[in-house]
Amino acid sequence: MPTTANTVTIRIPTALRPQAGGNDVVSFSGASIREVLGGLTTQYPELGKRLFKTQDELNRFINVYVNDEDIRFLDNLDTAVKPGDEVSIVPAIAGG
Amino acid sequence: MSYVKALRCKECEALYPIEPRTVCDHDFGPVEVAFDYEKARGRVTRASIEGGPRSLWRYKDLLPIEGQPRAGLRSGFTPLIRADKLAAELGVKELYIKDDSTNYPTFSYKDRVVAVALTKAIEFGFDTVGCASTGNLAHSVAAHAAAAGLRAFVMIPHDLEEGKMVGMSVFGPRVVKIRGNYDDVNRLCSQIADKYNWAIVNVNLRPFYTEGAKTHGFEIAEQMGWKLPRHTVVPVAGGTILPKVWKAYQEFITLGLVEDNKPAMYAAQAAGCNPVVQAIEQGLDLFKPQKPQTIAKSIAIGNPADGYYVIKVVRESGGHGASSSDAEIIDAIKLLARTEGIFTEPAGGTTLACAIKLIQSGRIPRDESICVCITGNGLKTVEVMAGQFTATPVINAKMTEFEQLVNEINETAKTSTQSVNS
Numbered sequence: 384m385p386t387t388a389n390t391v392t393i394r395i396p397t398a399l400r401p402q403a404g405g406n407d408v409v410s411f412s413g414a415s416i417r418e419v420l421g422g423l424t425t426q427y428p429e430l431g432k433r434l435f436k437t438q439d440e441l442n443r444f445i446n447v448y449v450n451d452e453d454i455r456f457l458d459n460l461d462t463a464v465k466p467g468d469e470v471s472i473v474p475a476i477a478g479g
Numbered sequence: 480m481s482y483v484k485a486l487r488c489k490e491c492e493a494l495y496p497i498e499p500r501t502v503c504d505h506d507f508g509p510v511e512v513a514f515d516y517e518k519a520r521g522r523v524t525r526a527s528i529e530g531g532p533r534s535l536w537r538y539k540d541l542l543p544i545e546g547q548p549r550a551g552l553r554s555g556f557t558p559l560i561r562a563d564k565l566a567a568e569l570g571v572k573e574l575y576i577k578d579d580s581t582n583y584p585t586f587s588y589k590d591r592v593v594a595v596a597l598t599k600a601i602e603f604g605f606d607t608v609g610c611a612s613t614g615n616l617a618h619s620v621a622a623h624a625a626a627a628g629l630r631a632f633v634m635i636p637h638d639l640e641e642g643k644m645v646g647m648s649v650f651g652p653r654v655v656k657i658r659g660n661y662d663d664v665n666r667l668c669s670q671i672a673d674k675y676n677w678a679i680v681n682v683n684l685r686p687f688y689t690e691g692a693k694t695h696g697f698e699i700a701e702q703m704g705w706k707l708p709r710h711t712v713v714p715v716a717g718g719t720i721l722p723k724v725w726k727a728y729q730e731f732i733t734l735g736l737v738e739d740n741k742p743a744m745y746a747a748q749a750a751g752c753n754p755v756v757q758a759i760e761q762g763l764d765l766f767k768p769q770k771p772q773t774i775a776k777s778i779a780i781g782n783p784a785d786g787y788y789v790i791k792v793v794r795e796s797g798g799h800g801a802s803s804s805d806a807e808i809i810d811a812i813k814l815l816a817r818t819e820g821i822f823t824e825p826a827g828g829t830t831l832a833c834a835i836k837l838i839q840s841g842r843i844p845r846d847e848s849i850c851v852c853i854t855g856n857g858l859k860t861v862e863v864m865a866g867q868f869t870a871t872p873v874i875n876a877k878m879t880e881f882e883q884l885v886n887e888i889n890e891t892a893k894t895s896t897q898s899v900n901s
Contacts, residue, residue: 397673398504433506443765443787444490444507448666451659453782455768473666474507475784 391419391464394471395430402430416447417460419470434472444475480522483543486686487513489788497543499603499683501672509785510686512543516733523734525705528697535591535694541730542595542694543687549601550623551594553583555694559702559850565818569838573848575708576815577699579855580823585622585646586856587615587777587824588695588720593680595691597623600678606630607677611668613661613716613777614643615855620680621650632677634664639776642859660771662782665717681717692720696727699850700737707737708850710798710843712745712834714826715755716778718785720854721746725792745843746793746800747833749773749808749825755786756800759793766790774805774863775825777855799842803832809867811835812857822857830854 390410395403403409404427411422424431436442439460447454448471454462464470486495490508503510523540531537535555536548558578566574579588593616600608609632610620617633624631631652636659648654657664665681672682680688700707707728713721725744731737748756751773754766766786771779783789793800803811805825812828815821823831834851837843857864874880 394670396669398502398507442507444502444509444784446666446782451663453662453768456770471666471670473669474502475782 390466391468391470393419393423394469396472396474398474399430399433399472402433403427412466414463414465415460416449416454416462416464416470419464420447420460446473446475447471448473480540481543481545482515482519482523482540483545484513484515486510497545499605499678501669501683501685509788512686512690514541514730516730520734523736525701525736528701528736535594535691535698538694538697541690541697543690544595544598545602548594548598550597550627551590554590554594555582556698557581559699560819560821562819562851565815568814568818569835571838571843571845571849575699575703575848575850576819576821577695577850577852578821579695580821580827580853580857584626585615585618586859587619588692588852588854589615589619590623591694592616592688592691592719593619593623596678596680596684596688597627597629599684599687600629600680601627603678603684605676605678607632607675609633609668609671609677609679610681611635611661611665611679612647612681613779614639614647614859615777616681617647617652617654618643618650618859621647621652624652625650634668634671636661636664636776640860640862642861646859661780662768665780665782689719689723692723693727693730695720695852695854696724697731699724699852700728700731703848703850705737706848707731707740707742709740709847710743710745710837710849711852712747712830712837712843712849713852714778714830714854715746715748715786715789715800716780716783716826718755718783718787718789720852722785722788722792724852725796742796743798744793744796745798745833745837746789747830748800748802749775749778749829750802750804751775752779752781753800753802754781755783755789756802758786758790759800764790773808773825775808775829776860777824778826778829799837801833801836801840801842803829803836807832807836809863812864813867815853816857821853823853824855824857824860825863826855827853827857 413419488503488508560576582590607630637656672679732739752771758766768782808828811832
């Protein structure tokens with residue numbers, strides 16, 4: 384799907400690319416993370432199953448960022464997004 | 480002999496071959512190395528371990544490598560100190576310090592995990608290794624990579640202590656400073672590991688790396704005379720070591736090497752970065768990430784991916800958690816130095832300060848065995864102790880001046896003793 388000015392881009396991690404048509408970046412429109420990820424999971428239902436534990440709860444090993452900020456510091460799934468924003472889906476990893 | 484079976488998802492138990500991998504394809508749960516304990520029972524014995532080298536590789540049979548160790552040949556087997564002076568000060572009966580501030584070659588517990596991860600990186604055929612680090616891991620990766628002849632990239636937050644910068648740069652790695660905190664560095668590293676065919680030790684070699692942390696626990700058990708401490712206090716950053724010390728205890732119990740005394744695990748965090756301890760105190764299964772604000776930078780991880788497992792192990796083992804302020808951390812660093820002659824970094828101060836709180840609140844009984852895990856060295860973070868000591872006198876090289884100084888010191892000591900006694 385081509386990136387256009389009124390959409391939000393989503394970075395897909397390697398592990399989820401097979402369920403996202405092999406794409407590393409996709410674009411969807413929407414006013415919130417919920418809406419944007421809703422578009423993503425409607426188009427790629429298998430990806431949706433891995434992304435979400437329930438309809439309202441992300442898989443706890445998945446972190447979602449809007450322009451480098453973790454959505455848990457914002458309004459979680461209700462975090463507002465605007466065209467041109469970049470959303471990253473990143474599997475949680477630890478270190479130290 | 481290797482008793483490794485497979486990689487297994489900690490959540491759905493899906494199995495994977497031994498390969499560089501961080502998470503399960505199905506649910507993104509972390510994968511962990513599964514061992515064949517049935518096969519190991521009776522073969523991995525106290526005698527077989529005691530006959531091994533005086534390093535963490537004496538536990539090779541319970542580590543996920545196939546051939547001989549290729550890195551960190553002298554790492555581990557750090558002292559376990561029976562800390563009687565500190566115990567007297569705290570009013571407890573049996574207190575131990577597991578002192579990884581002396582670990583070889585870079586003076587933190589990270590030498591354990593890196594020894595295993597780099598051996599595995601060589602087995603997999605990688606020529607470049609890297610890490611996301613708050614400092615100690617960068618030191619260890621850089622040093623072990625230099626010794627093993629591997630190229631190293633270390634990614635760190637931009638504001639690390641100067642001593643920590645020197646301690647990694649000297650080994651000649653590519654150091655990349657990243658604007659942001661550790662969690663930003665970590666996120667970038669997961670994307671780097673996605674793109675480059677490098678062994679990022681705490682990302683795509685993570686399942687092997689974390690097994691190295693078990694050796695901290697194996698050593699505690701062996702050095703206590705094949706017994707487990709009843710209470711173990713461990714610092715929590717990304718959440719690697721606490722569940723792995725627990726796993727080590729459980730493996731020794733499973734193999735019949737120690738008696739199951741129901742060891743309890745306690746999580747220690749700085750008050751300025753305590754997502755896991757907050758969740759434990761509030762009875763929650765999941766933590767809320769935080770933006771770290773603490774002098775304990777080596778454990779300033781606000782979004783610990785293994786935090787969930789720390790909470791689970793602490794709860795299942797009947798332990799608890801505590802957090803300590805920057806002032807309490809400094810006091811604990813000084814207390815450990817004054818009583819036991821050990822200089823730890825703020826992470827160690829945090830762990831001791833939290834242990835003291837858990838003892839004072841009655842969570843840890845005073846008459847049972849306690850082990851406090853010290854994971855890093857104070858000489859790496861001298862900045863945090865600035866202004867903590869009285870001015871050092873300067874005299875001329877004359878005996879009269881020295882004698883006068885000693886007299887003054889004795890007078891001051893007498894006065895302070897009197898004021899304590901009065």
